Amino acid sequence: xxxxxxxxxxxxxxxxxxxxxxxxxxxxxxxxxxxxxxxxxxxxxxxxxxxxxxxxxxxxxxxxxxxxxxxxxxxxxxxxxxxxxxxxxxxxxxxxxxxxxxxxxxxxxxxxxxxxxxxxxxxxxxxxxxxxxxxxxxxxxxxxxxxxxxxxxxxxxxxxxxxxxxxxxxxxxxxxxxxxxxxxxxxxxxxxxxxxxxxxxxxxxxxxxxxxxxxxxxxxxxxxxxx
Numbered sequence: 001x002x003x004x005x006x007x008x009x010x011x012x013x014x015x016x017x018x019x020x021x022x023x024x025x026x027x028x029x030x031x032x033x034x035x036x037x038x039x040x041x042x043x044x045x046x047x048x049x050x051x052x053x054x055x056x057x058x059x060x061x062x063x064x065x066x067x068x069x070x071x072x073x074x075x076x077x078x079x080x081x082x083x084x085x086x087x088x089x090x091x092x093x094x095x096x097x098x099x100x101x102x103x104x105x106x107x108x109x110x111x112x113x114x115x116x117x118x119x120x121x122x123x124x125x126x127x128x129x130x131x132x133x134x135x136x137x138x139x140x141x142x143x144x145x146x147x148x149x150x151x152x153x154x155x156x157x158x159x160x161x162x163x164x165x166x167x168x169x170x171x172x173x174x175x176x177x178x179x180x181x182x183x184x185x186x187x188x189x190x191x192x193x194x195x196x197x198x199x200x201x202x203x204x205x206x207x208x209x210x211x212x213x214x215x216x217x218x219x220x221x222x223x224x225x226x227x
Contacts (some may be wrong), residue, residue: 023050028080031106033068033099034087037061037077042083043114043196045217049080056166069095079106082113086200088111089117090154093171100185104207112206112214113187118151121174139198151199175201191220 013110023029029050032042037060038053055062069091082103091099103113127148137145143155150156156167173181175192178201182190187205195202204210204218215222 003081005213023052025140029078030081030083031079033071033082033084033103034090035083035085037076040085042085045219046081047096052079057164068099068102071099072105074102074106076105077108077111078113080108080111082107082111084113086118088115089169089172090166091170096171096181097185100182107207110206110208110211110214112204112210112218114176114193114203114218115182115203117173117178118169119174119199120152120172122199123148123151141197173201178182178203191224193220195220212216 005022019066027048027050029052030046032051032053032189034055035042035053036055036057040060042051052064053062054066054068056065056066056067058065068087084103088096088099092204100113107113123138126138127134132138132148134148136147138148138151139146144157146155152172159165159167178189179192182203182205186207187203188208189210191204191210193202193204204220206214210218210220212222215224220226
């Protein structure tokens with residue numbers, strides 16, 4: 001699959017051969033960055049879209065095995081959307097702008113990014129109020145019980161069992177810092193959407209002004225002011 005869809009990117013930090021995705025023009029295409037597996041559910045608004053999964057873990061079912069910091073080596077303007085669910089926090093703070101620049105690079109001029117990250121402000125509030133200790137169970141997920149330590153530093157059981165530190169969290173976000181980070185990356189319109197899971201921030205970031213069709217697709221009220 002990888003050989004058919006893309007030229008193999010080189011190691012991070014080295015120029016990559018421009019990948020050439022097999023994207024058809026008859027329906028929209030979404031690049032799922034760091035999604036782990038296509039068995040992981042994605043939002044229903046991508047139903048019928050072409051779905052390309054990019055992940056650094058070669059043991060999964062990714063279409064493209066690649067570090068997201070290498071997206072600048074891909075062909076430009078190939079995707080209508082980038083979906084990045086609980087992956088952006090796995091990069092060091094100084095690498096996040098590079099990853100987002102890659103999103104901007106692969107998106108079409110009217111494309112958008114959907115970014116989901118842990119809500120550290122909400123977790124810190126629970127801990128500081130004394131409602132939860134750092135090792136108490138904050139909520140249960142399909143992967144298992146999640147503690148504040150897991151939200152802050154990455155799911156400990158997964159890091160331990162895999163032996164891979166790319167599962168660790170290396171930075172974090174609040175709604176304010178995520179908005180600012182996306183704006184600095186060049187996204188012109190950003191909307192904070194209702195979260196899809198516990199203790200989560202979900203942002204919809206557009207390269208240019210969103211269209212009525214995009215707002216309808218994503219559940220953004222047509223008359224809602226968007227920052």
